[in-house]
Amino acid sequence: MIPNLKPSPKQSLFLSSQADETFYGGAAGGGKSAALCAEAITSCLEDEGHHTYIFRRTIKELKQSVLPELYKQLGPYPFKYNSQDSTFVFSNGSIIQLAYLDNEADKYRYQSAEVHTLLFDELTHFTQDQYEYLKTRVRSEKPRLMRVMSASNPGNVGHGWVKAYFIDGHPPESIFRDVTGVTKMFVPATVSDHPNPTFRATYTKQLEALSDEALKRALLHGDWDIFSGQVFTEWRREKHVFSQLPLHLEDCKLYCGLDWGYNDPTSIHWVAQAPENEAGRFYYVYRELYGNQTRPEDWAYKLAEYFKSEPVQFLAMPHDTFSNLGGTMPIVQQFRNIFDKLGVRVPIVQAPSGTHQHKINRQALLHQLLSDSTLGKPYLQVSESCVNLIRTLPMLVYSDLRPEELADKQDDHSYDSLTYTLYSIASNNFSAIVAPKQPGEKPKAPYVDEDGNLVGAGLDEMMAMAVKKTMQPRGRDWIYRR
Numbered sequence: 001m002i003p004n005l006k007p008s009p010k011q012s013l014f015l016s017s018q019a020d021e022t023f024y025g026g027a028a029g030g031g032k033s034a035a036l037c038a039e040a041i042t043s044c045l046e047d048e049g050h051h052t053y054i055f056r057r058t059i060k061e062l063k064q065s066v067l068p069e070l071y072k073q074l075g076p077y078p079f080k081y082n083s084q085d086s087t088f089v090f091s092n093g094s095i096i097q098l099a100y101l102d103n104e105a106d107k108y109r110y111q112s113a114e115v116h117t118l119l120f121d122e123l124t125h126f127t128q129d130q131y132e133y134l135k136t137r138v139r140s141e142k143p144r145l146m147r148v149m150s151a152s153n154p155g156n157v158g159h160g161w162v163k164a165y166f167i168d169g170h171p172p173e174s175i176f177r178d179v180t181g182v183t184k185m186f187v188p189a190t191v192s193d194h195p196n197p198t199f200r201a202t203y204t205k206q207l208e209a210l211s212d213e214a215l216k217r218a219l220l221h222g223d224w225d226i227f228s229g230q231v232f233t234e235w236r237r238e239k240h241v242f243s244q245l246p247l248h249l250e251d252c253k254l255y256c257g258l259d260w261g262y263n264d265p266t267s268i269h270w271v272a273q274a275p276e277n278e279a280g281r282f283y284y285v286y287r288e289l290y291g292n293q294t295r296p297e298d299w300a301y302k303l304a305e306y307f308k309s310e311p312v313q314f315l316a317m318p319h320d321t322f323s324n325l326g327g328t329m330p331i332v333q334q335f336r337n338i339f340d341k342l343g344v345r346v347p348i349v350q351a352p353s354g355t356h357q358h359k360i361n362r363q364a365l366l367h368q369l370l371s372d373s374t375l376g377k378p379y380l381q382v383s384e385s386c387v388n389l390i391r392t393l394p395m396l397v398y399s400d401l402r403p404e405e406l407a408d409k410q411d412d413h414s415y416d417s418l419t420y421t422l423y424s425i426a427s428n429n430f431s432a433i434v435a436p437k438q439p440g441e442k443p444k445a446p447y448v449d450e451d452g453n454l455v456g457a458g459l460d461e462m463m464a465m466a467v468k469k470t471m472q473p474r475g476r477d478w479i480y481r482r
């Protein structure tokens, strides 16, 4: 029998769902990934030329979990596995594509794909934007069954949106239609769904031994109300978000900080530090810029526009923007050059960012600032216009490997730009400062102007060639190609 799997009643309910989008979520070990793999195989065998895409966040996770499960369920069935592009190919022209979204740019791999069955394993590892984008690839010229099916444990970067999207306000195991007309169903998973009693007993024992109560409730009982691993549990939109700045910017010290990315987003925040009062210092995050695939010069021009009329104490940038390891001029120097050209005299400081201790300190500082002052309001508030920061802060989760630290693979750019700024204000001790040039001073290092020309003090032909060579992009995120 192919697939080689006798589904449990819960798996059957999931697999026979008639909803456009079905979500099998909850406790660990109930057979969620196995059910997705069974769906991948049946959709391909029952329909000629069917394209099934099965997503996990990283290729490594696909190879560890989905790939062996597909092999197991396909057993002796004749298929070809093309390891180069991670595709299972069947003789009727159907394919199962193993797919991943390790970073934001990976989604462009799938921009011309035609997907018929779209499957996500561990959906809470994905952002809603990624889910929505990939759904736009589900299309066909021929009438056929097309659907989106996902599985997940609670508690990761996507916990909040997945819960709101499939679970909140609707009874489980029945189809409902949302305001956009899409039909959805949530199938709750528990470890007792697993058909094998020995597996059930040993796995339940393992989960019961977990000391983290929230994690235990999530993995053992599939509890979606507790968000295991959430870092900023104190975040409350009602008190941390403001619509109107309660004071004048002219009365504050202003700061700006940036997290650099080219394919990943660049995120920039402005923070106003209010004059000290009896309860301490209050901070207001009052502006955000966010976006990707924008060159350093273009960001620098944008920032310069603001800085001209509203000077800040400094612009904080992380350590990687100060290095030229990848073989190009440091990002920070590209900003400096534009600022100097436009007469913007804001110093650029290196946010203490590279080490484990810096990460922990940034987290601790933000916890401190989100707490309530003696006036009853928190030390830090965020303008409602900073939509990326407001989305990001409550979603951040701890790392599985280093439980005291934030997880690596999450959408944390706006957290970074905010905490680089705050930590720079707090530490007031910078390992590097790129100060503005004095008027009339010649540039010290050769640099590239906004038209892409090499400019430098006394640059001869050979020097120019050497510099040009070191500026070839070598595939790092923060390097751009004209």
Ligand SMILES: Nc1ncnc2c1ncn2[C@@H]1O[C@H](COP(=O)(O)OP(=O)(O)OP(=O)(O)O)[C@@H](O)[C@H]1O
Pocket (backbone or CB within 6 Å): 005, 006, 007, 008, 011, 027, 028, 029, 030, 031, 032, 033, 034, 035, 069, 152, 153, 194, 195, 196, 199
């Ligand atoms: N119906 C079934 N019959 C036999 N074995 C099954 C069945 N469903 C799942 N299994 C096996 O049980 C194990 C656990 O299943 P699976 O990995 O699908 O669980 P899961 O719910 O995805 O777990 P996790 O929450 O850890 O991702 C796997 O080895 C899988 O092959």
Ligand SMILES: [Mg+2]
Pocket (backbone or CB within 6 Å): 032, 033, 034, 121
């Ligand atoms: Mg699984």
